[in-house]
Amino acid sequence: MGILSQPVGAIAEWLRNLLLGWGLSPGLTTVLLYLIGAGVLATLVQTWVIFLIWYERKIIGRFQDRLGPNRVGPYGLLQPFADFIKIMTKEVIIPEGADKPIYILGPIVMDAGVLMLWAVIPLMPMVGMDINVAALYTIAVGAFATLGILMSGWASNNKFALVSAIRTVAQMISYEVPTVLALLVPVLLAGTMSLQGIVEAQHVWYIVAAPLAFLIYFISSVAEVGRTPFDLLEAESEIVAGFHIEYSGMVFAIFYVGDFLHAFTIGALAAVLFLGGWRGPGAEAFPLLGLLYLWIKAFAVYFLVVWARGSLPRVRIDQMMNFSWKFLTPLALVLLVLTAVLDYFVAGWGAWGQALSHLVMNLVVGWLVLRYLQAWEKARAARRPVVAQPGQYPVARPPRPAVAETSTEAAS
Amino acid sequence: MDSWIYIGIFVALSFFFPALLAVLGWFLGPRRPNPVKQDTYECGLETVGETWVQFKIQYYLFALVFLIFDVELVFLYPWAVAYHKLPLYGVIEGVIFVVMLAAALVYAWRKGALEWA
Numbered sequence: 344m345g346i347l348s349q350p351v352g353a354i355a356e357w358l359r360n361l362l363l364g365w366g367l368s369p370g371l372t373t374v375l376l377y378l379i380g381a382g383v384l385a386t387l388v389q390t391w392v393i394f395l396i397w398y399e400r401k402i403i404g405r406f407q408d409r410l411g412p413n414r415v416g417p418y419g420l421l422q423p424f425a426d427f428i429k430i431m432t433k434e435v436i437i438p439e440g441a442d443k444p445i446y447i448l449g450p451i452v453m454d455a456g457v458l459m460l461w462a463v464i465p466l467m468p469m470v471g472m473d474i475n476v477a478a479l480y481t482i483a484v485g486a487f488a489t490l491g492i493l494m495s496g497w498a499s500n501n502k503f504a505l506v507s508a509i510r511t512v513a514q515m516i517s518y519e520v521p522t523v524l525a526l527l528v529p530v531l532l533a534g535t536m537s538l539q540g541i542v543e544a545q546h547v548w549y550i551v552a553a554p555l556a557f558l559i560y561f562i563s564s565v566a567e568v569g570r571t572p573f574d575l576l577e578a579e580s581e582i583v584a585g586f587h588i589e590y591s592g593m594v595f596a597i598f599y600v601g602d603f604l605h606a607f608t609i610g611a612l613a614a615v616l617f618l619g620g621w622r623g624p625g626a627e628a629f630p631l632l633g634l635l636y637l638w639i640k641a642f643a644v645y646f647l648v649v650w651a652r653g654s655l656p657r658v659r660i661d662q663m664m665n666f667s668w669k670f671l672t673p674l675a676l677v678l679l680v681l682t683a684v685l686d687y688f689v690a691g692w693g694a695w696g697q698a699l700s701h702l703v704m705n706l707v708v709g710w711l712v713l714r715y716l717q718a719w720e721k722a723r724a725a726r727r728p729v730v731a732q733p734g735q736y737p738v739a740r741p742p743r744p745a746v747a748e749t750s751t752e753a754a755s
Numbered sequence: 756m757d758s759w760i761y762i763g764i765f766v767a768l769s770f771f772f773p774a775l776l777a778v779l780g781w782f783l784g785p786r787r788p789n790p791v792k793q794d795t796y797e798c799g800l801e802t803v804g805e806t807w808v809q810f811k812i813q814y815y816l817f818a819l820v821f822l823i824f825d826v827e828l829v830f831l832y833p834w835a836v837a838y839h840k841l842p843l844y845g846v847i848e849g850v851i852f853v854v855m856l857a858a859a860l861v862y863a864w865r866k867g868a869l870e871w872a
Contacts, residue, residue, distance in 0.1 A: 373757065373760075374760060374764070377760055377761040377764050378764050378768075380761070381761060381764045381765040381768050382768060384765075385765065385768045385769060385772055386772070389772050430780075431779065431780060431783045431784070432783055432784055432785075433780075433784050434784045434785050434786060434787065435777075435780055435781055435784055435786075436788070436792060436793060437793070438793050438794070438795055438796070439790070439793045439794060439795065440795070440806075447777060450773065450777070451770060451773040451774050451777060452770075454769075454772070454773035455766075455769040455770045455772075455773055456769075458765075458768075458769035458772065458773075459765065459766055459769045461765075462761070462762050462765035462766070462769075463762075473758065474758045474759070474762065478832070479829070479832060480762075497807075500795060500806050501795050501796060501797070501802075501806060502797070502802070502806055503796075503797070505806055505807070509810055509811075509814055512814070512818070513814050513817055513818075516817060516818055516821035516825075517817060517821065519821065519825060520821060520824045520825065520828070523825065523828045523829075524828065527828075527831055527832065527835050530832065530835045530836060531835040531838050534835075534836060534837075534838060534839045535836060536832065536836055583796075583798065588796055589795070589796060592780050592784050593776055593777055593779060593780020593781070593783075593784065594777055594780060596776070596780070597773045597776055597777060600773075600776075601773075660871065661871035664817065664869070664871050665869070665871070668817075668820075668860075668864075668869045669864065669869060672824075672860060673857070673860065676853055676856060676857050676860070679831075679853060680850050680853050680854075683835075683838065683846060683849060683850065684846065684850065686838070687838075687843070687846050690839070
């Protein structure tokens with residue numbers, strides 16, 4: 344068991360022997376090891392946000408034809424540290440009439456919900472806790488972030504914050520359904536709910552076999568995080584900042600950290616479920632390479648999230664609800680049935696045969712959906728009132744009420 | 756069972772880290788409260804009436820539809836996990852279940868529960 348082939352296992356083994364050598368009982372040793380492992384992972388993930396903030400600001404800067412942070416440190420890399428130190432010394436203002444315990448707990452619950460997801464993400468082969476209901480765990484724990492937002496919006500004693508909190512819940516429950524349905528597709532293909540098992544089953548990445556499920560999962564995850572184009576919960580032009588309007592200082596920073604980490608976490612989850620997780624050349628022999636592959640894939644998906652933020656406008660709330668309930672949910676239901684039936688018939692075709700037949704099915708469904716959307720858009724354009732003909736009043740006038748009718752009404 | 760101990764420890768730690776940050780911020784920052792600063796922020800206007808008032812019913816309808824869907828979708832997970840061991844009968848059963856779900860969606864749609872008015 345060398346340090347290269349089993350980096351975490353070797354360190355854990357060494358620590359275990361050390362602790363056992365001190366005369367601790369095996370049970371206590373295991374708990375202590377878990378505590379150390381969880382502590383290291385949670386600390387690293389939480390600290391990683393500092394880099395994420397720099398990365399996102401830099402990329403958004405480039406999208407908007409700016410340089411982004413570039414003053415503090417090389418390429419502005421130390422900018423988040425400076426911001427962090429500054430925000431540490433700011434006052435935590437608790438507004439009058441706020442529900443104090445819930446007000447403070449809100450950001451903590453939100454950040455904790457995001458961190459908890461990392462307990463089950465398989466970082467390398469053999470590393471990452473492998474529980475047999477991990478896929479369900481990610482959904483269950485994913486709702487914690489929304490709970491935190493609801494708590495803080497409710498407790499702030501501010502109407503903007505309350506509107507934001509209720510919107511958040513509406514958005515989360517609407518996009519939870521397509522997420523759960525899309526997540527069923529990799530679970531069905533792999534035949535297991537353990538994330539490590541799903542990664543191991545991806546001899547061909549599931550984005551090949553289920554591109555539509557990946558798209559649905561990606562879009563609804565972005566909506567659950569509340570990123571642009573679905574950032575109705577903090578729409579600054581209508582409800583100022585939404586749920587964190589009354590927050591300041593460190594408790595606000597926890598929201599900030601949680602938001603960035605959540606976006607990266609859904610990148611990592613999408614990478615695990617659809618992009619093969621740690622799989623890549625040489626990952627089995629050198630697990631650290633697997634971690635690198637997972638990180639690259641997670642950053643690729645995270646880049647898509649930032650790209651969407653940089654280029655799309657915010658949607659209206661009725662558009663958002665319609666998109667989830669009247670488009671994504673029916674599509675995901677159809678996709679689930681087709682995937683299940685097709686998978687039954689191509690069971691003996693080998694990994695590539697199965698993946699390609701699923702791909703063909705996905706392409707056909709995607710093409711039909713696009714044709715349907717085109718027809719729908721055409722019908723909608725036909726219903727739209729004609730505007731601005733030359734020499735004409737630009738808005739269609741309402742028909743005038745007939746004079747005879749009004750006179751009879753007046754007579755009666 | 757062992758792995759759930761790890762999950763439990765991780766969950767406790769996930770609450771501990773942000774709580775630590777909040778406590779740090781509480782001790783490092785100044786505390787100079789005054790009535791104007793702690794007033795409810797509404798873009799400079801005085802706030803009118805209670806904050807916790809009755810809300811639009813539409814949100815509640817969506818919550819009901821979601822509840823039905825989420826509970827039924829959880830039943831599909833065991834089916835998906837055991838899928839490769841199922842006979843054709845099990846496959847058809849699953850498809851019928853999904854079709855029933857779709858029927859519920861169509862019903863809610865026709866009833867107008869999904870309209871944002």
